[in-house]
Amino acid sequence: MTRSVRAYLDWNATAPLSAAAQAAMRAVWEEGPLNPSARHRAGQRARAIIEEARETMATHLGCRPEEIIFTSGGTESANLAVKGAPVARYLVSFMEHPAVMRPAKASGRPVSLIEVDENGIVDLNALSRHLVADAADDAPALVCLMRASNETGVIEPVHQAVDIAREHGALIFCDAVQAVGKIPVDFADLGVDMLALSAHKFGGPQGTGALIVREGVELEPLLHGGGQERRRRSGTENVAAIAGMAAALAEVCENMAEKAKRLSALRDELEAGIRALLPEAVIFSKDAPRVPGTCYFAHPAWDAQTALMHFDLDGIAVSAGSACHAGKGEVSRALIAMGVPRDLAKRAIRVSMGPGTGKEDIALFLHSLEKLARRLKRSAA
Template identity: 45%
Template sequence: MKAAATYLDHNATSPLRPAARSAVLAALEVCGNASSVHGFGRKARGLLDDARQDLAHLFGAGSGQLVFTSGATEANNQALLTAKQGPILLSAGEHDSLLQSCADAEIIPLCENGLVDLEWLAARLSRKPTPAMVSVMLVNNETGVVQPLEDVVALAKSVGALVHCDAVQAAGKLRLSFSELGVDLLSLSAHKIGGPAGCGLLIQRDGLSVTPLVRGGGQERRRRAGTENLIGIVGFAAAAREAEQGRQDAMDRLGAWRQAFEDAVLAEAPEAVIYGDGAPRVANTICLGVPRLPAETQVMAMDLAGFAVSAGSACSSGKVTPSHVLRAMGVEPDAAASAIRISLGWNSQAEDLPRFLKAWLALYDRSRAAA
């Protein structure tokens, strides 16, 4: 089997950025626990504090508002614990780390274009019982649709509900300022922006009491026990700095490539569908569907052709499952099972999408001929 040579799955994880790699290698040379008072510990604490300050600045928060976690899944789980009493409202497009962690949550429907149904939300918030929390992601990981978070915040705050936002797919693609977003809690992940896996962040507003998910130590101001992942944290900060420095130019470039690709696809395969088209989307994400061509077939064929893409949501076993996001958008099951996600990133090249298109159209033509 030919190994994938062109990586087009950055929304799953993005390759380690050079700056992050250098920061990680330097941190590996540091022997010390940041909680120790001797010189070795103070050196580790200095690196940790510097990274915390950098990330706070980059994401528009105070350093004391940051809680380092093992990833966004943990951050999302901890955010849910903040809703002490009352219902929790989750959008239908949320990540499974939220949907599967709150089985009794009320689900905010999505419109056909992938945006949350604000009319439904307003009507629900006008009724009792008042929700304790509303959680809506900023950017959907499958379609790239950017949610109207400002409107969600205004509606939720009008009834005193907390607002949590999973901003994992927004980092490095949109300007993020915790203070300006107006949310109470924000989740982020290092490896989605070219940092190391195993490091995440929960940002909380001042004065909010957050229940620890991991207990047994005084780290992170007693909000998350356990020795901090110094290597991951300094890599996270380095990746975030690099991502923000070139963010606008990168998104302009990726957006132009994405548009040219989508135009070419629809010209050659008129029955194809770009999910989320017509709604605001981040520049790097394409959710492409074509009738009667299973997503699993497309992923396998493209892998053999040397391209790494994804389909639906991959569970821990690696099996492809139907997209709950597309189903929530009203897409029929067969159509949802024929959608793949192509996601670009910091090291994508101009020729990647044209080369992928050539291979994909060959598969498309074969499937039409065999029909």
């Protein structure tokens, strides 16, 4: 974290590298050059580190170690799941991340977009209708439904969607990038066929992630080469990053319920402060189940980019929705799908918290928001 940041409230964009991840990575680097494909002793040591990490992650994610494919992050995992699945068409929730939406559209296969309600929760009846319509006999469909929204934090009904998909012989892929480390994620319990995660969202290093693939699901590799990761993802594994990801996951999963309770309380405090200072503000998905620590809101009288600059000058790090879109000035597709007027959607600000967030961070944000609220009142006068 840079010294100019007084309150880091953009954890959904990236979490600070955890102490456990740093220690694990440093230990690997101190071992010297390690290539897990090499046959000598150093290579065997590298392979042992990777397989230990795979075991650790499997324990915390409710899957078998051999079901885990190590990747470069959430985007690659999503692309591998979507492009590599043996399917004839895609059914994609309007809430999905571009890393899911864009490869589906780029595949040349039919894509049906599944409607959501005003909170951003997928319409399960619509999912059923789309599965029935244009059904293909030669290959199943792939349903793409995230576990938790990167923007609103809303938790999707994945269990119910799995039941519907199974009735129609469809496969289901779950983008759990924003859920892992915030709420329990159990691959076997969810019943999905594939699940993606990204290390830097829960305190691991950037540039590494994983795709969990249920045993028996065929997958066409994106990358062809040396046949690493059981021929499902070629390329020399990043041993230190994988070790750091596993260590970060183990750390963030400790006492998760207590951490979630604390973050939910902080979010409630934050949202109470927002309503007190800006009664006209709209907090999205506030009545739906959300991961703890995410607040997405808008005010009809401000410009989101100007508000971001105000907070930044006060040393407060927040974002205008998805970090992938914030720098491009794009309006949130998810909010539009939720029925939010375009003029309000473009004014949205996301505040997201994590294990390192404290009451002092919320106080700093609300103090800065109070100054902004006074400016808005003067402008309206």
